[in-house]
Amino acid sequence: MKIGVIGGGQLGRMLSLAGTPLGMDFAFLDPAPDACAQALGEHIRADYSDQDHLRQLADEVDLVTFEFESVPAETVAFLSQFVPVYPSASALRIARDRWFEKSMFKELGIPTPAFADIQSQADLDAAAASIGLPAVLKTRTLGYDGKGQKVLRKAEDVAGAFAELGSVPCILEGFVPFTxxxxxxxxxxxxxxxxxxxxxxxxxxxxxxxxxxxxxxxxxxxxxxxxxxxxxxxxxxxxxxxxxxxxxxxxxxxxxxxxxxxxxxxxxxxxxxxxxxxxxxxxxxxxxxxxxxxxxxxxxxxxxxxxxxxxxxxxxxxxxxxxxxxxxxxxxxxxxxxxxxxxxxxxxxxxxxxxxxxxxx
Amino acid sequence: MKIGVIGGGQLGRMLSLAGTPLGMDFAFLDPAPDACAQALGEHIRADYSDQDHLRQLADEVDLVTFEFESVPAETVAFLSQFVPVYPSASALRIARDRWFEKSMFKELGIPTPAFADIQSQADLDAAAASIGLPAVLKTRTLGYDGKGQKVLRKAEDVAGAFAELGSVPCILEGFVPFTxxxxxxxxxxxxxxxxxxxxxxxxxxxxxxxxxxxxxxxxxxxxxxxxxxxxxxxxxxxxxxxxxxxxxxxxxxxxxxxxxxxxxxxxxxxxxxxxxxxxxxxxxxxxxxxxxxxxxxxxxxxxxxxxxxxxxxxxxxxxxxxxxxxxxxxxxxxxxxxxxxxxxxxxxxxxxxxxxxxxxx
CATH class of the missing domain: 3.30.470.20 (ATP-grasp fold, B domain)
Structure with missing residues (x-):
């Protein structure tokens, strides 16, 4: 069985180390020339939106999985036409977007910090007032390892914060005094x-x-x-x-x-x-x-x-x-x-x- | 650190699975086009006596080791000129030859079944008489997984046995009634x-x-x-x-x-x-x-x-x-x-x- 992995970093590398003894082969699609998983499988060096290479991957492998969630939705949709993809496009769609994710928690009765959708500085001003400070402003997508977020402690931190994170869709989360x-x-x-x-x-x-x-x-x-x-x-x-x-x-x-x-x-x-x-x-x-x-x-x-x-x-x-x-x-x-x-x-x-x-x- | 391995079978494969997490890279020299370690490292497809490719391997890696002991002595000697080789040529020389091996056991006071060097059918006839039957005739080199050996139970088995194993240097070992x-x-x-x-x-x-x-x-x-x-x-x-x-x-x-x-x-x-x-x-x-x-x-x-x-x-x-x-x-x-x-x-x-x-x- 040959497994296609979107992304060829350390998670792909460790997937191959675990899967090779099961008799699996691996292909990693990753634009980075030095993707560290390439020591342990085929490296298809291409952008995540490169349909020719996505098609090549789909043709070569039995299924596709992911090393990271920030894969363009179009990539997942494209691949899904040709080959089984796990987790599914719909699961990725929710997991990669903090607004969808938190809304799902709420719908399922899972406690989560107060949160609000932020599409503008005006949204942020209103949400900061209703949720209160401190709070954390996070981009809805593409954040990881503390990137794409800003802690708002005082009113001055709120002003201009939406632009500071790139004027992209965000959510504001109430700060949780966790232990x-x-x-x-x-x-x-x-x-x-x-x-x-x-x-x-x-x-x-x-x-x-x-x-x-x-x-x-x-x-x-x-x-x-x-x-x-x-x-x-x-x-x-x-x-x-x-x-x-x-x-x-x-x-x-x-x-x-x-x-x-x-x-x-x-x-x-x-x-x-x-x-x-x-x-x-x-x-x-x-x-x-x-x-x-x-x-x-x-x-x-x-x-x-x-x-x-x-x-x-x-x-x-x-x-x-x-x-x-x-x-x-x-x-x-x-x-x-x-x-x-x-x-x-x-x-x-x-x-x-x-x-x-x-x-x- | 890059490790060169002579042989690219399952032992090489498992060496790479163990060494990759230590930050090591691997190159396997193996003539087989389908050497199964190649999924996990560079495959230098060449005969073990191909000095051009041995030199290439030596130039690429920090040290060389072996997946099997039946490597030609010349291969080890050649590689040793350019790169550290472990285990050493002298250790391999003894381990790959049953006569040297058993003689070392004897020298070190390690009990071993009775054995004799067999260079001819006449040697075999004499050794079978002195050691007694049943006994096992084994080629001195290149045996594995029960290959290159013959159990001699009766006098008829002794006759012609040397030719049967290819008229190559052998040893005769007394049969051990092991538990x-x-x-x-x-x-x-x-x-x-x-x-x-x-x-x-x-x-x-x-x-x-x-x-x-x-x-x-x-x-x-x-x-x-x-x-x-x-x-x-x-x-x-x-x-x-x-x-x-x-x-x-x-x-x-x-x-x-x-x-x-x-x-x-x-x-x-x-x-x-x-x-x-x-x-x-x-x-x-x-x-x-x-x-x-x-x-x-x-x-x-x-x-x-x-x-x-x-x-x-x-x-x-x-x-x-x-x-x-x-x-x-x-x-x-x-x-x-x-x-x-x-x-x-x-x-x-x-x-x-x-x-x-x-x-x-």
């Missing part, structure tokens, strides 16, 4: 069977994920599964989806979903029976899902900008390196480490060792 | 640090490995480590080496060594903290070795001739599929499954499930 950020990675098969990984506690810095720690028997696991299950069924979703929540007052408020394998699920490569990457491929290929049970106690730390010296990373016990083979650049995710330890105390010590290496010790 | 076959996979770093995986119990059929079960606290572990350690130090070995033993009268008799990652170590991908593939690469690249500790209870079953339907393999709990992407052909190793279970009773049940799929149930 923690957690995410749930789930997988849904073609036949609707759904499995959930354990809730993960995430720590961000400057909008970029730094640390994920997998939990055991988290008191909010069942609630999170309930919420995520509603979304998966609503979207008739196929594949892996990640759902980010704020922990607020002992409950959960929905932040956003990502219709793909997710950074907060990277720990599953070593830390669970079947990784998010393998489970995504099993789901889209119509194969039985794998177990999402934990193996040991795990955490994931991102390497941002550079990977520390490999010999030093590998000298840390319980540490598994994932180097993405990308050029180092400030603010860029270029690798991660998974720690899988026998108990939480050991895990905590190991996290300290990796943090010391990346200058956080 | 089991075990192997120890070990890794030795450039600085001499050595680590051992747990002893594995192996079951062969028609000379081909079918089932490996990793042991816990095997009573012969320390003895095996002692023997293997002697060989590693003698050869000043760098990388992974597998040592196969017969269990005889509660002790061990050396069968043979393989100077490479080995089929009986495939279970380590899921079943140990750091797989034999990653540890081989860590060793040859001069990186710190990884832990050889077990994770759960593991077994490996080979898929010979064909891989059972993927959906049926993946439906088995605790089962991890490794499809080599090779054309199916009778007698060919085309994949394997690792089972990693929480206890031995569960593992035994799972082995039965996989065996049922491959028609052994």
């Amino acid at each position: 923690g950020e957690v995410s749930l990675v789930a997988v849904r098969a073609r036949d609707g069977e759904t499995r959930f990984y354990p809730l993960v506690h995430n720590t961000h810095e400057n909008g970029i994920l730094r640390l994920s720690v997998a939990s055991s028997a988290h008191p909010l696991q069942a609630l999170a599964e309930d919420y995520v299950g509603r979304v998966l069924d609503k979207l008739d979703y196929v594949g892996v989806l990640a759902f980010e929540f704020f922990e607020v007052d002992g409950g959960l408020k929905a932040n956003e979903i990502a219709p793909r394998v997710h950074n907060s699920g990277h720990w599953t490569i070593e830390g669970s029976e079947c990784s998010q990457f393998e489970n995504h491929l099993r789901a889209v290929a119509g194969l039985p899902l794998g177990s999402t049970a934990k193996v040991g106690e795990s955490a994931m730390l991102n390497f941002i900008g550079e990977v520390p010296p490999v010999d030093q990373v590998l000298a840390i016990a319980d540490c598994h390196l994932h180097h993405y083979g990308k050029a180092f650049k400030a603010g860029r995710k270029v690798g991660h480490a998974t720690l899988r330890s026998k108990d939480l105390a050991t895990l905590k010590a190991r996290i300290g060792e990796v943090e010391a290496l990346i200058g956080k010790g | 089991g076959e075990v192997s120890l996979v070990a890794v030795r770093a450039r600085d001499g640090e050595t680590r051992f995986y747990p002893l594995v119990h192996n079951t062969h059929e028609n000379g081909i490995l079918r089932l490996s079960v990793a042991s816990s606290a095997h009573p012969l572990q320390a003895l095996a480590e002692d023997y293997v350690g002697r060989v590693l130090d003698k050869l000043d070995y760098v990388g992974v080496l597998a040592f196969e033993f017969f269990e005889v009268d509660g002790g061990l008799k050396a069968n043979e060594i393989a100077p490479r990652v080995h089929n009986s170590g495939h279970w380590t991908i899921e079943g140990s903290e750091c797989s034999q593939f990653e540890n081989h690469l860590r060793a040859v690249a001069g990186l710190p070795l990884g832990s050889t500790a077990k994770v759960g209870e593991s077994a490996m079953l080979n898929f010979i001739g064909e891989v059972p339907p993927v959906d049926q393999v993946l439906a088995i709990a605790d089962c991890h599929l490794h499809h080599y992407g090779k054309a199916f052909k009778a007698g060919r190793k085309v994949g394997h499954a690792t089972l990693r279970s929480k206890d031995l009773a569960t593992l035994k049940a799972r082995i039965g499930e996989v065996e049922a799929l491959i028609g052994k149930g």
Whole structure:
């Protein structure tokens, strides 16, 4: 079976590492000449709207999936004429647009911060008044890793903010005084069977994920599964989806979903029976899902900008390196480490060792 | 770091799957147009004695290692002029020749079946008389998976046997009434640090490995480590080496060594903290070795001739599929499954499930 992937970055790379042992081949469509997945599959170097190359991809592969959600809707629609596409165009349409996404949460009874559609500065002025400050203005589409958003704390921040984000459709979200950020990675098969990984506690810095720690028997696991299950069924979703929540007052408020394998699920490569990457491929290929049970106690730390010296990373016990083979650049995710330890105390010590290496010790 | 591998079969494929996350790139030199590792690295399609292409490989990579031991000595010597080669030419020279290998065992005080060098039918007649029957005649080089050998049970089997194996240098080995076959996979770093995986119990059929079960606290572990350690130090070995033993009268008799990652170590991908593939690469690249500790209870079953339907393999709990992407052909190793279970009773049940799929149930 040959899998087409839109995007050829580290997520594509890890999909291929998981799928090759299942007998799958891969083709990645990505305009970047140095797309790091190309070491592990065919690289179709083309723009996402290049119909000739999209057609070539569709002709070569058995199905198409995505590495990121900001794929033009036309790309998905075009591909869908020729080849099965998972997740579906309709699921992507909602997941890639914060307004559609939040509206769906509301419709499904999933708590989410107050939000308003912003098409102009006048919309923003009105919404800032009704929702109150602080609040966060976010572009409806194309935001990631803290990009395409601005925190509005005072009235001065509101003035001109719509233009500052490019005068594109936005939403304003009420600021949530959360006590923690957690995410749930789930997988849904073609036949609707759904499995959930354990809730993960995430720590961000400057909008970029730094640390994920997998939990055991988290008191909010069942609630999170309930919420995520509603979304998966609503979207008739196929594949892996990640759902980010704020922990607020002992409950959960929905932040956003990502219709793909997710950074907060990277720990599953070593830390669970079947990784998010393998489970995504099993789901889209119509194969039985794998177990999402934990193996040991795990955490994931991102390497941002550079990977520390490999010999030093590998000298840390319980540490598994994932180097993405990308050029180092400030603010860029270029690798991660998974720690899988026998108990939480050991895990905590190991996290300290990796943090010391990346200058956080 | 770019690694050159002589050979591009499933061992090369699994080396790349283990090394890519360490930031390594791979080039495989293999004459086969369909070498299955080519999905995961550059394929230099050339004969092992093609000096132009060997030179190209040497120029492209930081070091060279091997997927199999039957590489012409001239190939290794040629490469060694231009690039570091691990394991060394001298280690390969001994490991690829059963006479040198057994002589080394004897020199190091490692028990091994009685053996004799056979250069002619007259040598064979004399050795069969002194060693006694049954005995096994094996070519000194190029044997694998039961190929290049003949069991001699009666006097009639001896007559003409030398010609039958091609009138090439052979050894005759006394038949050992073993109660089991075990192997120890070990890794030795450039600085001499050595680590051992747990002893594995192996079951062969028609000379081909079918089932490996990793042991816990095997009573012969320390003895095996002692023997293997002697060989590693003698050869000043760098990388992974597998040592196969017969269990005889509660002790061990050396069968043979393989100077490479080995089929009986495939279970380590899921079943140990750091797989034999990653540890081989860590060793040859001069990186710190990884832990050889077990994770759960593991077994490996080979898929010979064909891989059972993927959906049926993946439906088995605790089962991890490794499809080599090779054309199916009778007698060919085309994949394997690792089972990693929480206890031995569960593992035994799972082995039965996989065996049922491959028609052994």
